Amino acid sequence: MKVLRASVLIAFLGLVPAVYASSEAEIQAEMLLESMEMEALMHHSISQMMDLQLQQNPELLPYKDVMMQFFSTYMSWNSLKPEFIKMYSTEFTAAELREINKFYATDTGKKTIEKMPTLMNQGAQIGMARVQANMGELVAMIKAEEERLQMLAK
Template identity: 55%
Template sequence: MLKSVVACVMTAVLLSPGAFAADDGAKKAAAKLLDVMNMEVMMENSIEQMMTIQLQQNPNLAPFRDVMMRYFKKQMSYDTLKGEFVNIYADAFTEKELNEIIAFYQTETGQKAIQKMPELMSKGAQLGATRVQANIQELQQMIKAEAERLKTEGGPTPQ
C-alpha cells in the first residue's frame, strides 16, 4: 500500500506541468544568455587563439593548421555544442538567476566584461603556465621524493 502511494506521488510530481516548466524556462534563459554573451564569436576566437598557441609551442604542426582548424570547427563549433552549453547553464542556475545574469551582461559594464573575458582568461592561463614553468624543478623534486617514499614502502611507482 505504501509503495503504491509513493509511486502515485512520484508520478504526480514528475508529470506535473511545473516539473518541466522551470526546466524549459531555465533552458530558454540559458540559450538567451549564450546569445547575449556572444558565445558563438567567443568560441570561434578561442579556437583561433588556441591554434595560435599550439603553433607557437609546436611549430612542426604548422603544415597541419588547416586540417586541425577543420577538425576543431567540426567538433568544437558553437552549433555542435550549444545544446550542451544550454544544459550546463540551466543545471547550474535557476531561470531567475540566468535572467539576472542576462540583465547584467546587457549593461555597458556587462558587455565590457564579455569583451575582456577571453583576454583575461588567456592572461590567467599564461600566468599559471609561467608560474608552473618557473617552479618546475620544485615539482620534479617533490615527485622524485614521493616516488622514493613509495618505492621504500613498497607502494606503486610509475613505470
C-alpha cells in the same frame, strides 16, 4: 480541401510541443550565451589554441587545415551549443539566468563580456609564469614521491 487544412493543422500542432519543449531556464541560458557572444568566443579560442599548438609543435604545421577541420566539426559552437545550454540551465535557475542576462545588458555587463577573454588570457599567463618559476620545486616533489612509491613497492 478540408483534408488539406486538417493535415496542415495536424502537422502544425505536432510542431507546437517542439517549440515549447525548452524549459524557461534553457531559454534564458541560450539568451545568456548569445549575450556573451559565445560563438565568437569559441571561434577565437579555437584559433588561439591552434596557434599555440603550432608554436609549440611546428612539425604539425602541414596538418593545420586538417586540424582546423576537426576542431570546426567537434569544437564548433553549433556542435557544442546544446550542451552549453544544458550546462547553464542545470547550474542556474531561470530566475538566476534572467538576473545574469539583465546584468549583461547593462554597460558594465557589456564591458565584462568584452574584457573577459583578455582577463582570462592574462590569468592563464600569470598561472603559467607561477608554475614555471616554481618548476624546480615540482620536479623535486615528483622525485620524492617517486622514491616513496618505489620504497613501498619493495
